[in-house]
Amino acid sequence: MIIVHSMPSRNPDTGGVSLLHQIFSGHAAPLFALLAGVSLALLTGGATAHDGRRLRCDRVMIMTRALVLLVFGMALNFMPLPVFSILPFYGIYFLMGILFVGARSYTLWLWAGSFALFGPFLAHAVGQSEAFESISAPTLVTAVSEPLDVIVSLVAVGYYPALTWMAYILLGMALGRMDLSRRRVHYLMMFGGALVAGVTVVISSLLVRWFDIPGRLLEQSWLTDAEITEILEFGGPLPIDSWWWMAVNGPHTNTPLSLLSTAAIAVSVLGVFLFLGTFAERALAFLAAPGSMTFTMYSAHLVLMAFAPVYSYPVFWTLLQITAAIIVGLAWSILFRQGPLERVISKTSKWAGHAAVPETPRRGDSKDRRKNSAVSKAPPGRGNRG
Template sequence: MTAAPGSAARLQGLDAARGLAVIGMMAAHTWPRAGDGAELLVDGRPSVLFAVVAGLALGVVTGGERPVDSGGRRARSRLALRAVLLLLAGLLLWMLPSGIAIILDAYGVMFLLLLPLLLAPRWLLAATAAGFLVLAPLVRDQVVAVTGAGPTGPTRAPDGAAVLLDWLLTGYYPALLWLPLLLVGLLCARSGLHRARVRVLMLGLGAAACLAGYGAAAVLPGVEAAAHSGTTAELLGAGGLAIAVVGGALLLLDSPRVPRAVTALGTPVAALGRVALSVYVGHVLVIALLEPLGPAGFFEPAVGIPLLVVLTAAGIALGVACDRLRRRGPLEAALSGLVDLALPRGGSARLGA
């Protein structure tokens, strides 16, 4: 979905934001908790950052502020196939006894929903994002009130209709509710991520949206912004935080006037971000293998914190090794290989890059 390691067009800040998202999700699955149901800062927000970065990355590989459809139908088909493969990978991971709410299948569904708007003008992206931000949570609430549906995980849902409902509206990562996150990321990419003014606006407006969402939940009765609540306030708060993080990362890691010592601090996290799929799947497999310890064991300091350190260090080591060898991550390469096998690249296709 992004340029090859070492490409001049690659944005370190974008990779670092993706790396932070993966580390945050691993922390949510391992960090000690004060008690049952206690919410941590890393609950929900890293997965929102992951979704926002997805929209940004799709915008970058489709031409940035000057989108082009140079690959035509074949390039769109390649991107759709990637989405389907992610969906299938997510379903397989749901079958493991990890106790983790897998995001990859929902991620694939979000990609498919985004395809029709991939090359839309900025005004349409903004209007669609605003509409879904307000209306989708209302529709979800009505559906839940009528059906009593709630997050179950695709492999545990009783039938196909329930799986679809889980993906679109009632799951942990409901695609229709989260579509504004990808659209805002795409909108930022269309505005020109290489522009300092755009990065500053992302930082400032993202922080303002974060304050508005979480502030509304703090002072207004009946407004909720808890992780995975799927309310407008949560999406605004967590989405704004994600945009601010990306804007800040771009300012710190992709600005020529920033000292190299500062940019060097983000290099390991950016390296992890370039192998995000491999690291995410790897941490699910590790936790599933350790499941005999008991799910609660991962929330004990003696288990959870060392496990998070090991997983993060291993992810960074994998990313650095792949950078040195100028190769993609193992699963990133496998995904691209499968797409190439099914739909060989056209001469100038970009959407399937």
Template sequence: MTRIVGIDIARGLAVLGMYGAHVGVTEPLVFTEPATWLDVVNGRSSILFALLAGVSIAIISGRTRPVDGTELRAARIRILVRAALIFAIGMLLIWLDTRIAVILPVYAVLFVAAIPVLRWRPRSLFVAAGILAIVSPILAAITTVLVPVADPVVDLLLTGHYPAVIWIVFVLVGLGVGRLDVTARVVQLRLLAVGAGLAVAGYGLGVAANRAVLESTAPVPVDIGMLATTEPHSGSPFEVVGSTGFALAVLALCLLVATRARIPLYPIAAVGSMALSAYTAHVVIVAIIGDGAFTQNDNGLYLAFIGGALVLCTGWALLFGRGPLERVLTWASNLAARTTRRART
């Protein structure tokens, strides 16, 4: 299947952005101060990564025409096997005990959670995502109050750094987007317009809600106050809506420029084409460096990560094509699907 370069570019930006979120030196974002703009990587990079997971699921299961019958069963097997391997890789990275909040276990759970809705129409997926964008943050906030004791399952699903009940919103949106003809210019422009609108609405209303809470003379519980913010990883409805819009706008821009700047953007697309390998490698390198990776006074280490990823991924892509971990996922998932198909036959 022909790769969509714009999606690879967006995925590459997401990975490079997560490098910055983990080892970059940033200041709180103020839109009128360019020196603070690097802070955009915090929270939003991982959300773009999750939204693109939904796009990948759509590609695996037929793109604009969802598969059915035998092919649908094969797609489900592929997704399940990929999820299992990604979960295993994620747990190994967590075992390295870095300060990085590893996204891969939740990423795997979201892959599995998307299986029941593989044949939903884009409109149904977007409506479901919209409802969950409002309901899920409230549910997570209530759970945080009712379950104060740390529990691995509850943490993974509801109260962790990447609560699956909230992050499924981004996957559903991505799956809906993947069901559209994203190679069509009119679709790309609509995604850009919708994304920009959601970003302005989500962040704008969030800022207004936060100001109202701060100016209120009535006592406001901390957990309720966190629902009226746009802070990264707050999981508030405003952050979910605003960051979804941001991710959509970035994806749309990447799709729009891909055909006209394919060669100069090839290194970023190369990183995106092997996002799992690039992400895993950076966590391993951070584990080797130790706590010093998080005590930098400047962005030298971050720039080194960016440069290294661009050079190494470009070289690998030119020489070998698909990334090393991506090869394993593709081989294992295709093998499982073929074996299951033969067994049923």
């Protein structure tokens, strides 16, 4: 994420896409979203999803997290950011994720596929209606003055619209319902993800060649040939002038092929690091430490992007941010358990969950009654040790 935001996207010699942009652009944020989905699954029971009172408490906690992310993200958008912040969109993802935290793994897989396949077409249709104004950086002010436009932007026509990006969240949740400690799962993620990504690239190339996608776009679009080529190479939000845009595959294009390929790459990368973590956990501490406080790190990154002359000295500022993230992350993990913003959101969500769902089970909650009965009848020394 730091490299994508801080380093030039163009090669200064050729004027084309830079190598770093090709590697990381459109891949960093999907991995970010996939990990958020995995986190939601782990928060709600991991391989065995919570039920009964615990699930109700989980939903309140997730809703609280979502609202904090939404408000905090829109507050950060008051800054002169040169990049698009994903935090307000995260709030919507978490709100929508509440509907799926009790779902089984195969249900999550089906919904993830449905969002990847149908979400782009639905979002494109909403954009073509031109009934709403796209607000790229919603703030607390626009949320009050233009609430409908903000909602539609976060859900359908923004930079990270929930109609498409929920595919990453639900895929992450499906993975989080698996036993991620098993080596077999690591292999499946590594090689399965790489295979799907490769097949998707081949299909995308064949579609472009067989159907002459650039030519058809030139016929139907109001853009010039150079502008269409620019979008196909660099990606980004797509125009709404032609349905043929749905056949392209580029960073942040939010098309079915783009979602499938980036999701597959994210799964493969996650599999690689899970595999490495089984025998090199200590060696990966320099990544795990800042990775455990991504809310804080990402917010600090946005503040720096808003006020530091990053683009004047991109290499210096990129290396400085990465080095600072590693050093601060390691130091903070030694002194404290959670990052500062992670601690706030954790404390707030737990308080809300326990306040809204008291410990005493509701009448008629048979599952909780059976669990409590089983614990109370357990012989001494064999009860639940917590």
